[in-house]
Amino acid sequence: MTARDRIWFALDTPTADEARHWARRLRGEVGGLKVGLELFVAAGPGLVQDLVADGWPVFLDLKFHDIPNTMAGAARAAGRLGVRLVNVHALAGRAGMARAAEAAREGAREAGVPAPRVLAVTVLTSHGPDDLEAVGLEGPPEEAVLRLAGLARLAGCDGVVASAREAPAIRASWSEAVIVTPGIRPAGARRGDQARVTTPAGAMAAGADHIVVGRPIREAADPVAAARALVAEVAEALGRGA
Template sequence: MDGSAARERLALAVDMPLAQGLALYSSVAPFMGYAKVGLSLFVEHGPAAVTAFQKLGGRVFLDLKLHDIPNTVELAAARAGALGVALLTVHAAGGEAMVKAAVKGAREGAQRQGHPPPRVLAVTVLTSLSAADVTDIGFSSAPEAAAQRLAQLAVRAGADGLVCSPREAEGLRRLLGPSPFLCTPGIRPAGAERGDQARAETPAFAVRAGADLLVVGRPVHTAPDPVAAARALALEVSSG
C-alpha cells in the first residue's frame, strides 16, 4: 500500500477548539485524508465546522451518532447530506426503520445539492464499553456477539458501513464479507495510553482485521510532534 492509499484510511478526530483543530489538521493532512467532526465541535459551530475542514481539502466524517425516531433522523441526515460530508454516523441500536430513514435522508439531501451521497455508518458497540458495560445496558452476550447482531441489522437496513472496535472487525468481515465499509475508532499505537478506550488496538492490528478507516485522536493531539506521529501511523497502515 502506498502513502496516498494509507492517507485515505486515516481520519483525525478533531475534538478540540475549531481554530486548534484546523491548524492541526492542516499540518497532518498529507498523512490523514479525513477530518472527523464530532458532536462537541458540531454543537458549538454547526455547519461552519464542516465547511472549514472542507476548505482545507479534508473529507469530512460527520460523527453525530444520530439516534432518534426515524422521521427526526431522516431530517437530520438530509441536512448532513446537503453539507457534502463523506461519512455520517447513526446508532444501529436505533433500529432498522431508523437506519433506513437515515440512509434515505442522507442520499436525498446530497442529491438536492449535487453532492455524492455520504456513506452512512452504523455504530455497533461503543469502543469505550467493556464486556461488563455491555451486559449492564441489556445485552446478554459479549461485545463481539452484540456488535455482530447490530451489524446485521444495520446492513439489512441499507447502511453502507459500520463503526466497530478493531477487535470486532475480523469477525464482522467473516460474517458480512468485503462490502461493508468498516471504520475502527479506538486506535492506539503500541505503548500508547488507552485512556477511556476499553477495546483499543494498534493500527496494524486494525488493518489486518479488515478495517477500511482508522480514527485517531489523542495519539496525534498529544504527541510532541503531531506530524511525525501522523507519518508513523501512515507508515504502519501501509505496512499492515
C-alpha cells in the same frame, strides 16, 4: 486507496480555531478529518462546510439516535454538507437507520454533492462486557456487534463503526461493508477511556478499511511525526506505499 487515505484524524477540539489549526498542521499527513459532537456543537455546520470547501474529506460523527423521522431530518441535512462519511447508532433500530440512510442520499442529491457513506455505530469501543450488561445487553460485546451489524445491513447502511476485534466476523458475513475502527492506540500508548483497543497494524490485519485516531497524534510531542509513523505502520501492514 493509499495508507494515508485510511487514517481519519479526530478533531476533538472545543473551538473552530483549534480545529482549523489542526487541519492546517496535518494537511497532507492524514486522509480525512472527523468532526464529532464536541466540535459540532461548538462550531456548527459552517465549520464542516469550510473544511469540505478546503478539500478535506470529512467524517461527521454525530451518531444519530432518535425516532426515525428525526433521524431522517438530521441525516438529510448532513447529506447536504458534502461530507464523506456520516453515522447513525444501530441501537436506534432498523427503521431509523433505513430512514436516515435514504435521507442522507436524498440530501446529497438535492445539494448536488456526492452521497456520503452511511455507517452504523455498533458498540462503542469504550464499552466492555460489564457496561453492556448494565444497560441490559447480555453476552460479550462481539455478539452484540454482529447482531447490530446485521441489522444495519438490512437497513441499507454502507458499513459499520466497530472495534477491530469484531472486524473479521463482520467482514466474513458482510464482505462489502465499509468498516471504520476507532479505539486505535499504537503499541505502548495509553488506553485512556477506551476498553477495546488495537494497534493500527492490528486493525488493518483484522480487515478494517479506515481507522480513527485522535489523542495519539494530538498529544504527541511531535504530532506530524506521530501521524507519519501511523501512516508508515498502516502501509507496512498493507504491504504497500503510503
